[in-house]
Amino acid sequence: MEPIIQTYQLQKTFGGEQALKPLDFSLQKGEICALIGKNGAGKSTFFKILSGQIVATAGEVHLFGKSGDAVASQKSRLGFMVESPQFFPDFTAAQNMEYFRIQRGVVEKARVTEVLKLVGLSHHRKKKFHEYSMGMKQRLGIALCLLSGPDCLVLDEPINGLDAEGIKEVRQLLLELNQRKQMTILVSSHLLAELQLIASRFVFIKDGTVVEDVSKAELEDKSKKQLILHVDLPAKAVQLLERQYEGVDYLLLPNKGLKLFNYLDFASEINRLLVENGIEVREIQYESLNLEDYFLGLVEDDVYA
Numbered sequence: 001m002e003p004i005i006q007t008y009q010l011q012k013t014f015g016g017e018q019a020l021k022p023l024d025f026s027l028q029k030g031e032i033c034a035l036i037g038k039n040g041a042g043k044s045t046f047f048k049i050l051s052g053q054i055v056a057t058a059g060e061v062h063l064f065g066k067s068g069d070a071v072a073s074q075k076s077r078l079g080f081m082v083e084s085p086q087f088f089p090d091f092t093a094a095q096n097m098e099y100f101r102i103q104r105g106v107v108e109k110a111r112v113t114e115v116l117k118l119v120g121l122s123h124h125r126k127k128k129f130h131e132y133s134m135g136m137k138q139r140l141g142i143a144l145c146l147l148s149g150p151d152c153l154v155l156d157e158p159i160n161g162l163d164a165e166g167i168k169e170v171r172q173l174l175l176e177l178n179q180r181k182q183m184t185i186l187v188s189s190h191l192l193a194e195l196q197l198i199a200s201r202f203v204f205i206k207d208g209t210v211v212e213d214v215s216k217a218e219l220e221d222k223s224k225k226q227l228i229l230h231v232d233l234p235a236k237a238v239q240l241l242e243r244q245y246e247g248v249d250y251l252l253l254p255n256k257g258l259k260l261f262n263y264l265d266f267a268s269e270i271n272r273l274l275v276e277n278g279i280e281v282r283e284i285q286y287e288s289l290n291l292e293d294y295f296l297g298l299v300e301d302d303v304y305a
């Protein structure tokens with residue numbers, strides 16, 4: 001594993017208010033990592049510290065395995081989009097990129113053509129910015145991040161405010177950059193669903209700290225639909241289910257509850273089996289855990305018990 005970004009006990013205080021509590025985070029080469037949090041969770045503050053726009057109150061940032069004074073030299077290897085770039089509306093895409101190429105001191109002129117191609121805007125390079133769709137504008141913003149040839153993109157809410165088509169375009173682009181150009185990507189959103197299709201890892205941030213850090217597989221596992229049963233004799237119910245349904249996947253809950261993860265289409269058959277064997281089924285219902293609610297702390301903690 002090759003670390004791209006690591007933070008240790010990162011903190012930021014604004015006038016007595018702690019925007020970032022000690023925040024430990026790491027991003028590995030090749031990942032698309034989604035940083036998910038509600039408005040005010042601390043995502044922008046975190047990104048602004050990484051980009052150097054603001055300074056942390058305490059803690060450390062390591063970039064590409066470098067720490068201390070060596071970090072500064074690694075910053076150019078990250079391409080940031082922390083705020084929406086201000087493009088000139090009456091310039092074409094190519095003119096806008098050329099302006100920023102010169103402004104940022106990128107030497108190779110050909111880089112403009114390259115990045116427009118990378119984000120799929122070659123055919124629209126002569127179109128004026130104000131004629132672009134929302135998705136195209138955002139793709140141009142990502143082209144700007146790519147101008148200096150970074151190894152990793154850090155994008156703050158790039159999908160925010162886009163229509164469905166724009167969201168799809170940006171997601172597709174990020175996936176292509178990751179798969180075809182081996183670009184590591186850290187991308188934030190306040191909606192899990194926006195990034196669920198592309199991210200390989202999900203870091204949930206709440207009140208300035210990481211509350212959950214899961215892989216795609218772990219996330220999918222947690223979002224499985226479940227069948228919840230409440231019976232008077234759970235141990236006996238489990239014995240019957242194991243005998244009847246090969247590989248039945250279950251969890252015993254407090255208060256004589258039983259959670260089934262497979263055989264979900266067998267609810268009425270399961271009910272009959274239990275009742276016919278003298279078990280009182282007090283409740284049987286489907287539950288689809290809303291991860292968004294769970295991780296963002298909008299539901300009771302014991303929903304996952």
Ligand SMILES: Nc1ncnc2c1ncn2[C@@H]1O[C@H](COP(=O)(O)OP(=O)(O)OP(=O)(O)O)[C@@H](O)[C@H]1O
Pocket residue numbers: 014015017018019037038039040041042043044045046190
């Ligand atoms: N410059 C600042 N001065 C004072 N407080 C700030 C400043 N910037 C951020 N905060 C506070 O820090 C906390 C975290 O804000 P931050 O913008 O990082 O959250 P966020 O997750 O990016 O939310 P959003 O999606 O709304 O931007 C909030 O309580 C916010 O009010």
